[in-house]
Amino acid sequence: MRYLDRLQPLALLVMRLSLGVIMVAHGYQKVFGGLHHHAQFVASLGLPAWSGYVSSFTEFLCGLMILTGFFSRLAAFAICIDLAVAIWKVHWHNGLTGNGGVEFPLAAATLAFALIFFGAGPISLDHILRGGGSGARRA
Numbered sequence: 219m220r221y222l223d224r225l226q227p228l229a230l231l232v233m234r235l236s237l238g239v240i241m242v243a244h245g246y247q248k249v250f251g252g253l254h255h256h257a258q259f260v261a262s263l264g265l266p267a268w269s270g271y272v273s274s275f276t277e278f279l280c281g282l283m284i285l286t287g288f289f290s291r292l293a294a295f296a297i298c299i300d301l302a303v304a305i306w307k308v309h310w311h312n313g314l315t316g317n318g319g320v321e322f323p324l325a326a327a328t329l330a331f332a333l334i335f336f337g338a339g340p341i342s343l344d345h346i347l348r349g350g351g352s353g354a355r356r357a
Contacts, residue, residue: 226339227339227340227341228341229339230333230336230337230338230339230341230342231339231341231342233329233332233333234284234285234287234290234333234338234339234342235285236329237281237284237294237297237326237329237330237333238281238282238283238284238285238286239281239285240281240326241277241278241280241281241284241297241326242277242278242281242282242285243281244277244281245274245275245276245277245278245279245281246278248273248274248277248278249274249275249278253270253271253274256270256271256273256274257270257271257274258270260273263307263308264307265303265307273300273303273304276296276297276300277297277300279293280293280294280296280297280300281293281297284297284330284333284338286342286343287338287339287341287342287343287344287345288342288343288344288347289344290333290337290338290342290344291333291334291337291338294330294331294333294334295330295334297326297327297330298327298330298331298334301323301324301326301327301330302327304323305320305323305324305327309323
C-alpha cells in the first residue's frame with residue numbers, strides 16, 4: 219500500500235478543489251446576490267448583523283484561497299469557524315440528515331479541519347511561494 223503514499227498530493231488537491239468550489243459557490247450567491255439579506259438573516263439568529271457580511275466574504279474569499287492553495291491553512295481555519303457557527307445556529311435543530319440538516323456543512327467543515335493540519339500540499343501556491351516548486355536542487 220506504500221504506492222498510495224505517492225498519491226497524497228493528488229488527494230490534497232482534490233480535497234482543496236472540492237472545498238474551494240463549495241465555498242466559492244456558497245459565498246458567491248451571498249456576496250453578489252443578497253449581501254444585505256444575508257446580514258439580516260444572521261441578525262435574526264441573534265448574532266450581530268456585521269457577522270453576516272464577514273461570513274459571506276469569508277466563504278467567498280477563503281474559498282478562492284483554498285482553490286488556489288494560497289494561505290490555505292489560514293483560509294481553512296476561517297472556513298472551519300464559519301461552518302461551525304452555521305452548524306450551531308442554523309443546521310443543528312434540523313438533525314443530522316434531511317432538509318437543512320448538519321450532514322453537508324459538517325462534511326465541508328471536516329475537509330477544512332483536515333486542511334488546517336495537512337496544508338495545501340505540493341500542488342499549490344503555498345508550496346511554490348515557499349520555494350518548493352523551483353525545481354532547483356540544493357547541494
